[in-house]
Amino acid sequence: MxxxxxxxxxxxxxxxxxxxxxxxxxxxxxDFNLFTIEDDKAIGMQVSQEIERSPAKFPILPEKGNEEAYKYLRSLMNKLLQSGKVAHAKDFAWQVKIIKDDKTLNAFAVPGGYLYVYTGLIKFLDSEDQLAGVMGHEIAHAALRHSTKQMTKLYGLDAVRQLVTGRKDAKMVEQMALSLASLKFSRKHEAEADEHSVHYLCGSNLNAAGAAGFFKKIKGKEGTPPAFLSTHPDPGNRVKAIEYKAQELNCRGDDTNKAAYDKIKKLLK
Ligand SMILES: [Zn+2]
Structure with a gap:
Protein backbone atom coordinates (compact mmCIF):
# COMPACT_ATOMS: atom_id res chain seq x y z
CA MET A 1 0.00 0.00 0.00
CA ASP A 31 -15.42 36.80 -23.34
CA PHE A 32 -15.75 34.02 -25.83
CA ASN A 33 -15.45 34.72 -29.54
CA LEU A 34 -16.16 32.06 -32.15
CA PHE A 35 -15.15 34.42 -34.93
CA THR A 36 -11.55 34.76 -36.04
CA ILE A 37 -9.82 38.08 -36.65
CA GLU A 38 -10.13 37.38 -40.38
CA ASP A 39 -13.90 36.93 -39.88
CA ASP A 40 -14.07 40.36 -38.22
CA LYS A 41 -12.36 41.87 -41.25
CA ALA A 42 -14.53 40.02 -43.78
CA ILE A 43 -17.83 40.73 -41.97
CA GLY A 44 -16.83 44.38 -41.58
CA MET A 45 -16.10 44.75 -45.25
CA GLN A 46 -19.38 43.14 -46.31
CA VAL A 47 -21.42 45.15 -43.85
CA SER A 48 -19.73 48.43 -44.76
CA GLN A 49 -20.53 47.76 -48.44
CA GLU A 50 -24.13 47.03 -47.49
CA ILE A 51 -24.30 50.30 -45.55
CA GLU A 52 -23.06 52.17 -48.64
CA ARG A 53 -25.78 50.47 -50.68
CA SER A 54 -28.57 51.50 -48.28
CA PRO A 55 -28.82 55.29 -48.43
CA ALA A 56 -32.39 55.27 -47.11
CA LYS A 57 -31.26 53.73 -43.83
CA PHE A 58 -27.71 55.06 -43.80
CA PRO A 59 -27.50 58.35 -45.74
CA ILE A 60 -23.72 58.67 -45.98
CA LEU A 61 -22.54 62.26 -46.33
CA PRO A 62 -20.66 62.40 -49.64
CA GLU A 63 -16.95 62.94 -49.48
CA LYS A 64 -17.20 65.45 -52.32
CA GLY A 65 -17.97 68.88 -50.96
CA ASN A 66 -17.27 67.72 -47.39
CA GLU A 67 -13.55 67.13 -47.72
CA GLU A 68 -12.65 69.26 -44.73
CA ALA A 69 -15.06 67.54 -42.35
CA TYR A 70 -13.78 64.13 -43.47
CA LYS A 71 -10.17 65.24 -43.15
CA TYR A 72 -10.89 66.43 -39.61
CA LEU A 73 -12.54 63.19 -38.53
CA ARG A 74 -9.77 61.12 -40.08
CA SER A 75 -7.07 63.11 -38.34
CA LEU A 76 -8.87 62.58 -35.02
CA MET A 77 -9.16 58.86 -35.69
CA ASN A 78 -5.48 58.68 -36.63
CA LYS A 79 -4.48 60.48 -33.47
CA LEU A 80 -6.18 57.71 -31.51
CA LEU A 81 -4.77 54.92 -33.68
CA GLN A 82 -1.26 56.33 -33.37
CA SER A 83 -1.39 56.19 -29.57
CA GLY A 84 0.20 52.75 -29.86
CA LYS A 85 -2.51 51.38 -27.58
CA VAL A 86 -5.15 50.29 -30.11
CA ALA A 87 -5.24 46.56 -30.86
CA HIS A 88 -5.31 45.82 -34.61
CA ALA A 89 -4.32 49.43 -35.36
CA LYS A 90 -2.34 48.14 -38.31
CA ASP A 91 -4.43 45.29 -39.68
CA PHE A 92 -8.03 46.57 -39.46
CA ALA A 93 -9.47 48.84 -42.18
CA TRP A 94 -10.02 51.90 -39.95
CA GLN A 95 -12.24 54.08 -41.99
CA VAL A 96 -14.72 56.66 -40.81
CA LYS A 97 -17.91 57.79 -42.53
CA ILE A 98 -20.33 60.53 -41.61
CA ILE A 99 -24.04 59.74 -41.72
CA LYS A 100 -26.16 62.74 -42.62
CA ASP A 101 -28.92 62.62 -40.04
CA ASP A 102 -29.17 65.57 -37.68
CA LYS A 103 -31.78 63.90 -35.50
CA THR A 104 -29.65 60.94 -34.48
CA LEU A 105 -27.17 61.42 -31.67
CA ASN A 106 -25.15 58.35 -32.31
CA ALA A 107 -22.01 56.71 -33.57
CA PHE A 108 -21.29 53.05 -34.12
CA ALA A 109 -18.52 50.74 -35.22
CA VAL A 110 -18.68 47.63 -37.35
CA PRO A 111 -16.15 44.77 -36.89
CA GLY A 112 -12.82 45.24 -38.63
CA GLY A 113 -12.60 48.99 -37.93
CA TYR A 114 -15.42 50.73 -39.84
CA LEU A 115 -16.70 53.75 -37.90
CA TYR A 116 -19.88 55.74 -38.50
CA VAL A 117 -20.61 59.09 -36.90
CA TYR A 118 -23.96 60.85 -37.30
CA THR A 119 -24.08 64.58 -38.05
CA GLY A 120 -26.58 64.79 -35.16
CA LEU A 121 -23.86 63.74 -32.74
CA ILE A 122 -21.20 66.05 -34.22
CA LYS A 123 -23.59 69.02 -33.95
CA PHE A 124 -24.69 68.08 -30.43
CA LEU A 125 -21.18 67.98 -28.97
CA ASP A 126 -19.24 71.08 -27.92
CA SER A 127 -15.61 70.31 -28.50
CA GLU A 128 -12.99 68.14 -30.12
CA ASP A 129 -12.08 66.19 -26.97
CA GLN A 130 -15.73 65.08 -26.62
CA LEU A 131 -15.88 63.78 -30.18
CA ALA A 132 -12.44 62.17 -29.82
CA GLY A 133 -13.68 60.51 -26.61
CA VAL A 134 -16.73 59.04 -28.36
CA MET A 135 -14.63 57.97 -31.34
CA GLY A 136 -12.16 56.34 -28.97
CA HIS A 137 -15.08 54.47 -27.42
CA GLU A 138 -16.21 53.19 -30.84
CA ILE A 139 -12.65 52.33 -31.88
CA ALA A 140 -12.41 50.25 -28.70
CA HIS A 141 -15.59 48.30 -29.55
CA ALA A 142 -14.01 47.35 -32.89
CA ALA A 143 -10.46 46.80 -31.63
CA LEU A 144 -11.62 44.65 -28.70
CA ARG A 145 -13.97 42.81 -31.07
CA HIS A 146 -17.04 43.37 -28.92
CA SER A 147 -19.50 42.92 -31.80
CA THR A 148 -18.38 39.43 -32.71
CA LYS A 149 -18.17 38.47 -29.02
CA GLN A 150 -21.73 39.67 -28.62
CA MET A 151 -22.87 37.85 -31.77
CA THR A 152 -21.24 34.67 -30.43
CA LYS A 153 -23.28 35.04 -27.25
CA LEU A 154 -26.53 35.89 -29.05
CA TYR A 155 -26.51 33.44 -31.93
CA GLY A 156 -24.28 30.55 -30.90
CA LEU A 157 -22.09 28.23 -32.88
CA ASP A 158 -24.45 27.15 -35.67
CA ALA A 159 -25.45 30.64 -36.72
CA VAL A 160 -21.87 31.84 -36.54
CA ARG A 161 -20.70 28.99 -38.77
CA GLN A 162 -23.42 29.85 -41.25
CA LEU A 163 -22.54 33.53 -41.17
CA VAL A 164 -18.91 32.84 -41.85
CA THR A 165 -18.95 29.88 -44.21
CA GLY A 166 -22.49 29.74 -45.58
CA ARG A 167 -23.64 31.45 -48.73
CA LYS A 168 -24.73 34.92 -47.84
CA ASP A 169 -27.59 36.39 -49.78
CA ALA A 170 -28.26 40.12 -49.97
CA LYS A 171 -31.07 39.92 -47.41
CA MET A 172 -28.81 38.25 -44.88
CA VAL A 173 -26.05 40.84 -45.24
CA GLU A 174 -28.66 43.60 -44.96
CA GLN A 175 -29.94 42.07 -41.74
CA MET A 176 -26.41 41.77 -40.45
CA ALA A 177 -25.73 45.43 -41.22
CA LEU A 178 -28.87 46.53 -39.41
CA SER A 179 -28.27 44.35 -36.38
CA LEU A 180 -24.62 45.42 -36.10
CA ALA A 181 -25.57 49.09 -36.31
CA SER A 182 -27.99 48.69 -33.42
CA LEU A 183 -26.24 46.00 -31.40
CA LYS A 184 -26.53 46.41 -27.66
CA PHE A 185 -23.35 45.80 -25.74
CA SER A 186 -23.07 44.47 -22.22
CA ARG A 187 -22.21 46.80 -19.35
CA LYS A 188 -18.83 45.15 -19.16
CA HIS A 189 -18.08 45.94 -22.81
CA GLU A 190 -19.36 49.50 -22.39
CA ALA A 191 -17.13 50.08 -19.37
CA GLU A 192 -14.22 48.53 -21.24
CA ALA A 193 -14.77 50.82 -24.25
CA ASP A 194 -14.99 53.91 -21.98
CA GLU A 195 -11.78 52.95 -20.24
CA HIS A 196 -9.92 52.31 -23.48
CA SER A 197 -11.06 55.65 -24.87
CA VAL A 198 -9.19 57.30 -21.98
CA HIS A 199 -6.13 55.09 -22.59
CA TYR A 200 -6.02 55.98 -26.27
CA LEU A 201 -6.28 59.74 -25.60
CA CYS A 202 -3.95 59.80 -22.61
CA GLY A 203 -0.61 61.18 -23.72
CA SER A 204 -2.16 63.30 -26.47
CA ASN A 205 -2.75 67.05 -26.23
CA LEU A 206 -6.49 66.46 -25.75
CA ASN A 207 -8.45 66.07 -22.54
CA ALA A 208 -8.41 62.27 -22.15
CA ALA A 209 -11.77 62.24 -20.35
CA GLY A 210 -13.52 63.70 -23.40
CA ALA A 211 -16.11 60.91 -23.45
CA ALA A 212 -17.27 62.05 -19.99
CA GLY A 213 -18.19 65.42 -21.50
CA PHE A 214 -20.50 63.62 -23.89
CA PHE A 215 -22.27 61.71 -21.10
CA LYS A 216 -22.66 64.85 -19.01
CA LYS A 217 -24.33 66.60 -21.93
CA ILE A 218 -26.55 63.72 -22.84
CA LYS A 219 -27.73 63.24 -19.26
CA GLY A 220 -28.95 66.79 -19.17
CA LYS A 221 -30.93 66.38 -22.38
CA GLU A 222 -34.68 66.19 -22.01
CA GLY A 223 -37.21 64.26 -24.08
CA THR A 224 -36.81 60.87 -25.69
CA PRO A 225 -33.52 59.16 -24.95
CA PRO A 226 -31.05 59.58 -27.80
CA ALA A 227 -30.11 56.60 -29.93
CA PHE A 228 -26.69 56.36 -28.34
CA LEU A 229 -28.29 55.44 -25.03
CA SER A 230 -30.39 52.66 -26.55
CA THR A 231 -27.29 51.04 -28.03
CA HIS A 232 -24.95 52.13 -25.26
CA PRO A 233 -26.92 51.56 -22.08
CA ASP A 234 -26.32 52.60 -18.49
CA PRO A 235 -24.86 56.11 -18.43
CA GLY A 236 -25.05 55.90 -14.59
CA ASN A 237 -21.57 56.21 -13.20
CA ARG A 238 -19.75 56.38 -16.47
CA VAL A 239 -18.77 60.03 -16.08
CA LYS A 240 -17.13 59.30 -12.75
CA ALA A 241 -15.41 56.17 -14.01
CA ILE A 242 -13.99 57.97 -17.07
CA GLU A 243 -12.75 60.93 -15.05
CA TYR A 244 -11.28 58.63 -12.43
CA LYS A 245 -9.40 56.67 -15.10
CA ALA A 246 -7.88 59.85 -16.57
CA GLN A 247 -6.67 60.85 -13.09
CA GLU A 248 -5.36 57.39 -12.34
CA LEU A 249 -3.37 57.36 -15.58
CA ASN A 250 -2.16 60.87 -14.82
CA CYS A 251 -3.20 62.14 -18.25
CA ARG A 252 -1.87 65.66 -18.77
CA GLY A 253 -3.59 66.83 -21.96
CA ASP A 254 -6.32 69.42 -21.46
CA ASP A 255 -6.99 70.81 -24.93
CA THR A 256 -10.61 70.94 -26.04
CA ASN A 257 -9.93 72.60 -29.43
CA LYS A 258 -13.34 74.20 -29.36
CA ALA A 259 -12.57 76.73 -32.10
CA ALA A 260 -11.49 74.07 -34.62
CA TYR A 261 -14.51 71.97 -33.66
CA ASP A 262 -16.97 74.85 -34.11
CA LYS A 263 -15.55 75.40 -37.59
CA ILE A 264 -16.36 71.82 -38.56
CA LYS A 265 -19.86 72.10 -37.09
CA LYS A 266 -20.48 75.17 -39.21
CA LEU A 267 -19.27 73.36 -42.33
CA LEU A 268 -21.86 70.64 -41.78
CA LYS A 269 -24.80 73.05 -41.95
ZN1 LIG B 1 -20.51 51.57 -26.62
Whole structure:
Protein backbone atom coordinates (compact mmCIF):
# COMPACT_ATOMS: atom_id res chain seq x y z
CA MET A 1 0.00 0.00 0.00
CA UNK A 2 1.17 3.50 -0.72
CA UNK A 3 1.57 5.89 2.16
CA UNK A 4 -1.45 8.17 2.47
CA UNK A 5 0.54 11.28 1.53
CA UNK A 6 1.46 9.87 -1.88
CA UNK A 7 -2.17 9.15 -2.70
CA UNK A 8 -3.44 12.47 -1.38
CA UNK A 9 -0.92 14.64 -3.15
CA UNK A 10 -2.00 13.78 -6.72
CA UNK A 11 -5.61 14.17 -5.62
CA UNK A 12 -4.90 17.62 -4.26
CA UNK A 13 -3.10 18.59 -7.45
CA UNK A 14 -5.94 17.25 -9.60
CA UNK A 15 -8.44 19.19 -7.50
CA UNK A 16 -6.49 22.44 -7.77
CA UNK A 17 -6.01 21.99 -11.50
CA UNK A 18 -9.71 21.30 -12.02
CA UNK A 19 -10.72 24.37 -10.00
CA UNK A 20 -8.37 26.64 -11.93
CA UNK A 21 -9.51 25.15 -15.23
CA UNK A 22 -13.12 25.83 -14.26
CA UNK A 23 -12.28 29.44 -13.41
CA UNK A 24 -10.50 30.08 -16.67
CA UNK A 25 -13.29 28.34 -18.60
CA UNK A 26 -15.81 30.67 -16.99
CA UNK A 27 -13.65 33.66 -17.87
CA UNK A 28 -13.32 32.43 -21.44
CA UNK A 29 -17.05 31.91 -21.77
CA UNK A 30 -17.74 35.47 -20.68
CA ASP A 31 -15.42 36.80 -23.34
CA PHE A 32 -15.75 34.02 -25.83
CA ASN A 33 -15.45 34.72 -29.54
CA LEU A 34 -16.16 32.06 -32.15
CA PHE A 35 -15.15 34.42 -34.93
CA THR A 36 -11.55 34.76 -36.04
CA ILE A 37 -9.82 38.08 -36.65
CA GLU A 38 -10.13 37.38 -40.38
CA ASP A 39 -13.90 36.93 -39.88
CA ASP A 40 -14.07 40.36 -38.22
CA LYS A 41 -12.36 41.87 -41.25
CA ALA A 42 -14.53 40.02 -43.78
CA ILE A 43 -17.83 40.73 -41.97
CA GLY A 44 -16.83 44.38 -41.58
CA MET A 45 -16.10 44.75 -45.25
CA GLN A 46 -19.38 43.14 -46.31
CA VAL A 47 -21.42 45.15 -43.85
CA SER A 48 -19.73 48.43 -44.76
CA GLN A 49 -20.53 47.76 -48.44
CA GLU A 50 -24.13 47.03 -47.49
CA ILE A 51 -24.30 50.30 -45.55
CA GLU A 52 -23.06 52.17 -48.64
CA ARG A 53 -25.78 50.47 -50.68
CA SER A 54 -28.57 51.50 -48.28
CA PRO A 55 -28.82 55.29 -48.43
CA ALA A 56 -32.39 55.27 -47.11
CA LYS A 57 -31.26 53.73 -43.83
CA PHE A 58 -27.71 55.06 -43.80
CA PRO A 59 -27.50 58.35 -45.74
CA ILE A 60 -23.72 58.67 -45.98
CA LEU A 61 -22.54 62.26 -46.33
CA PRO A 62 -20.66 62.40 -49.64
CA GLU A 63 -16.95 62.94 -49.48
CA LYS A 64 -17.20 65.45 -52.32
CA GLY A 65 -17.97 68.88 -50.96
CA ASN A 66 -17.27 67.72 -47.39
CA GLU A 67 -13.55 67.13 -47.72
CA GLU A 68 -12.65 69.26 -44.73
CA ALA A 69 -15.06 67.54 -42.35
CA TYR A 70 -13.78 64.13 -43.47
CA LYS A 71 -10.17 65.24 -43.15
CA TYR A 72 -10.89 66.43 -39.61
CA LEU A 73 -12.54 63.19 -38.53
CA ARG A 74 -9.77 61.12 -40.08
CA SER A 75 -7.07 63.11 -38.34
CA LEU A 76 -8.87 62.58 -35.02
CA MET A 77 -9.16 58.86 -35.69
CA ASN A 78 -5.48 58.68 -36.63
CA LYS A 79 -4.48 60.48 -33.47
CA LEU A 80 -6.18 57.71 -31.51
CA LEU A 81 -4.77 54.92 -33.68
CA GLN A 82 -1.26 56.33 -33.37
CA SER A 83 -1.39 56.19 -29.57
CA GLY A 84 0.20 52.75 -29.86
CA LYS A 85 -2.51 51.38 -27.58
CA VAL A 86 -5.15 50.29 -30.11
CA ALA A 87 -5.24 46.56 -30.86
CA HIS A 88 -5.31 45.82 -34.61
CA ALA A 89 -4.32 49.43 -35.36
CA LYS A 90 -2.34 48.14 -38.31
CA ASP A 91 -4.43 45.29 -39.68
CA PHE A 92 -8.03 46.57 -39.46
CA ALA A 93 -9.47 48.84 -42.18
CA TRP A 94 -10.02 51.90 -39.95
CA GLN A 95 -12.24 54.08 -41.99
CA VAL A 96 -14.72 56.66 -40.81
CA LYS A 97 -17.91 57.79 -42.53
CA ILE A 98 -20.33 60.53 -41.61
CA ILE A 99 -24.04 59.74 -41.72
CA LYS A 100 -26.16 62.74 -42.62
CA ASP A 101 -28.92 62.62 -40.04
CA ASP A 102 -29.17 65.57 -37.68
CA LYS A 103 -31.78 63.90 -35.50
CA THR A 104 -29.65 60.94 -34.48
CA LEU A 105 -27.17 61.42 -31.67
CA ASN A 106 -25.15 58.35 -32.31
CA ALA A 107 -22.01 56.71 -33.57
CA PHE A 108 -21.29 53.05 -34.12
CA ALA A 109 -18.52 50.74 -35.22
CA VAL A 110 -18.68 47.63 -37.35
CA PRO A 111 -16.15 44.77 -36.89
CA GLY A 112 -12.82 45.24 -38.63
CA GLY A 113 -12.60 48.99 -37.93
CA TYR A 114 -15.42 50.73 -39.84
CA LEU A 115 -16.70 53.75 -37.90
CA TYR A 116 -19.88 55.74 -38.50
CA VAL A 117 -20.61 59.09 -36.90
CA TYR A 118 -23.96 60.85 -37.30
CA THR A 119 -24.08 64.58 -38.05
CA GLY A 120 -26.58 64.79 -35.16
CA LEU A 121 -23.86 63.74 -32.74
CA ILE A 122 -21.20 66.05 -34.22
CA LYS A 123 -23.59 69.02 -33.95
CA PHE A 124 -24.69 68.08 -30.43
CA LEU A 125 -21.18 67.98 -28.97
CA ASP A 126 -19.24 71.08 -27.92
CA SER A 127 -15.61 70.31 -28.50
CA GLU A 128 -12.99 68.14 -30.12
CA ASP A 129 -12.08 66.19 -26.97
CA GLN A 130 -15.73 65.08 -26.62
CA LEU A 131 -15.88 63.78 -30.18
CA ALA A 132 -12.44 62.17 -29.82
CA GLY A 133 -13.68 60.51 -26.61
CA VAL A 134 -16.73 59.04 -28.36
CA MET A 135 -14.63 57.97 -31.34
CA GLY A 136 -12.16 56.34 -28.97
CA HIS A 137 -15.08 54.47 -27.42
CA GLU A 138 -16.21 53.19 -30.84
CA ILE A 139 -12.65 52.33 -31.88
CA ALA A 140 -12.41 50.25 -28.70
CA HIS A 141 -15.59 48.30 -29.55
CA ALA A 142 -14.01 47.35 -32.89
CA ALA A 143 -10.46 46.80 -31.63
CA LEU A 144 -11.62 44.65 -28.70
CA ARG A 145 -13.97 42.81 -31.07
CA HIS A 146 -17.04 43.37 -28.92
CA SER A 147 -19.50 42.92 -31.80
CA THR A 148 -18.38 39.43 -32.71
CA LYS A 149 -18.17 38.47 -29.02
CA GLN A 150 -21.73 39.67 -28.62
CA MET A 151 -22.87 37.85 -31.77
CA THR A 152 -21.24 34.67 -30.43
CA LYS A 153 -23.28 35.04 -27.25
CA LEU A 154 -26.53 35.89 -29.05
CA TYR A 155 -26.51 33.44 -31.93
CA GLY A 156 -24.28 30.55 -30.90
CA LEU A 157 -22.09 28.23 -32.88
CA ASP A 158 -24.45 27.15 -35.67
CA ALA A 159 -25.45 30.64 -36.72
CA VAL A 160 -21.87 31.84 -36.54
CA ARG A 161 -20.70 28.99 -38.77
CA GLN A 162 -23.42 29.85 -41.25
CA LEU A 163 -22.54 33.53 -41.17
CA VAL A 164 -18.91 32.84 -41.85
CA THR A 165 -18.95 29.88 -44.21
CA GLY A 166 -22.49 29.74 -45.58
CA ARG A 167 -23.64 31.45 -48.73
CA LYS A 168 -24.73 34.92 -47.84
CA ASP A 169 -27.59 36.39 -49.78
CA ALA A 170 -28.26 40.12 -49.97
CA LYS A 171 -31.07 39.92 -47.41
CA MET A 172 -28.81 38.25 -44.88
CA VAL A 173 -26.05 40.84 -45.24
CA GLU A 174 -28.66 43.60 -44.96
CA GLN A 175 -29.94 42.07 -41.74
CA MET A 176 -26.41 41.77 -40.45
CA ALA A 177 -25.73 45.43 -41.22
CA LEU A 178 -28.87 46.53 -39.41
CA SER A 179 -28.27 44.35 -36.38
CA LEU A 180 -24.62 45.42 -36.10
CA ALA A 181 -25.57 49.09 -36.31
CA SER A 182 -27.99 48.69 -33.42
CA LEU A 183 -26.24 46.00 -31.40
CA LYS A 184 -26.53 46.41 -27.66
CA PHE A 185 -23.35 45.80 -25.74
CA SER A 186 -23.07 44.47 -22.22
CA ARG A 187 -22.21 46.80 -19.35
CA LYS A 188 -18.83 45.15 -19.16
CA HIS A 189 -18.08 45.94 -22.81
CA GLU A 190 -19.36 49.50 -22.39
CA ALA A 191 -17.13 50.08 -19.37
CA GLU A 192 -14.22 48.53 -21.24
CA ALA A 193 -14.77 50.82 -24.25
CA ASP A 194 -14.99 53.91 -21.98
CA GLU A 195 -11.78 52.95 -20.24
CA HIS A 196 -9.92 52.31 -23.48
CA SER A 197 -11.06 55.65 -24.87
CA VAL A 198 -9.19 57.30 -21.98
CA HIS A 199 -6.13 55.09 -22.59
CA TYR A 200 -6.02 55.98 -26.27
CA LEU A 201 -6.28 59.74 -25.60
CA CYS A 202 -3.95 59.80 -22.61
CA GLY A 203 -0.61 61.18 -23.72
CA SER A 204 -2.16 63.30 -26.47
CA ASN A 205 -2.75 67.05 -26.23
CA LEU A 206 -6.49 66.46 -25.75
CA ASN A 207 -8.45 66.07 -22.54
CA ALA A 208 -8.41 62.27 -22.15
CA ALA A 209 -11.77 62.24 -20.35
CA GLY A 210 -13.52 63.70 -23.40
CA ALA A 211 -16.11 60.91 -23.45
CA ALA A 212 -17.27 62.05 -19.99
CA GLY A 213 -18.19 65.42 -21.50
CA PHE A 214 -20.50 63.62 -23.89
CA PHE A 215 -22.27 61.71 -21.10
CA LYS A 216 -22.66 64.85 -19.01
CA LYS A 217 -24.33 66.60 -21.93
CA ILE A 218 -26.55 63.72 -22.84
CA LYS A 219 -27.73 63.24 -19.26
CA GLY A 220 -28.95 66.79 -19.17
CA LYS A 221 -30.93 66.38 -22.38
CA GLU A 222 -34.68 66.19 -22.01
CA GLY A 223 -37.21 64.26 -24.08
CA THR A 224 -36.81 60.87 -25.69
CA PRO A 225 -33.52 59.16 -24.95
CA PRO A 226 -31.05 59.58 -27.80
CA ALA A 227 -30.11 56.60 -29.93
CA PHE A 228 -26.69 56.36 -28.34
CA LEU A 229 -28.29 55.44 -25.03
CA SER A 230 -30.39 52.66 -26.55
CA THR A 231 -27.29 51.04 -28.03
CA HIS A 232 -24.95 52.13 -25.26
CA PRO A 233 -26.92 51.56 -22.08
CA ASP A 234 -26.32 52.60 -18.49
CA PRO A 235 -24.86 56.11 -18.43
CA GLY A 236 -25.05 55.90 -14.59
CA ASN A 237 -21.57 56.21 -13.20
CA ARG A 238 -19.75 56.38 -16.47
CA VAL A 239 -18.77 60.03 -16.08
CA LYS A 240 -17.13 59.30 -12.75
CA ALA A 241 -15.41 56.17 -14.01
CA ILE A 242 -13.99 57.97 -17.07
CA GLU A 243 -12.75 60.93 -15.05
CA TYR A 244 -11.28 58.63 -12.43
CA LYS A 245 -9.40 56.67 -15.10
CA ALA A 246 -7.88 59.85 -16.57
CA GLN A 247 -6.67 60.85 -13.09
CA GLU A 248 -5.36 57.39 -12.34
CA LEU A 249 -3.37 57.36 -15.58
CA ASN A 250 -2.16 60.87 -14.82
CA CYS A 251 -3.20 62.14 -18.25
CA ARG A 252 -1.87 65.66 -18.77
CA GLY A 253 -3.59 66.83 -21.96
CA ASP A 254 -6.32 69.42 -21.46
CA ASP A 255 -6.99 70.81 -24.93
CA THR A 256 -10.61 70.94 -26.04
CA ASN A 257 -9.93 72.60 -29.43
CA LYS A 258 -13.34 74.20 -29.36
CA ALA A 259 -12.57 76.73 -32.10
CA ALA A 260 -11.49 74.07 -34.62
CA TYR A 261 -14.51 71.97 -33.66
CA ASP A 262 -16.97 74.85 -34.11
CA LYS A 263 -15.55 75.40 -37.59
CA ILE A 264 -16.36 71.82 -38.56
CA LYS A 265 -19.86 72.10 -37.09
CA LYS A 266 -20.48 75.17 -39.21
CA LEU A 267 -19.27 73.36 -42.33
CA LEU A 268 -21.86 70.64 -41.78
CA LYS A 269 -24.80 73.05 -41.95
ZN1 LIG B 1 -20.51 51.57 -26.62
Missing amino acids: FPKKIILLPLAIAFTVSISLQCSAQKRLR
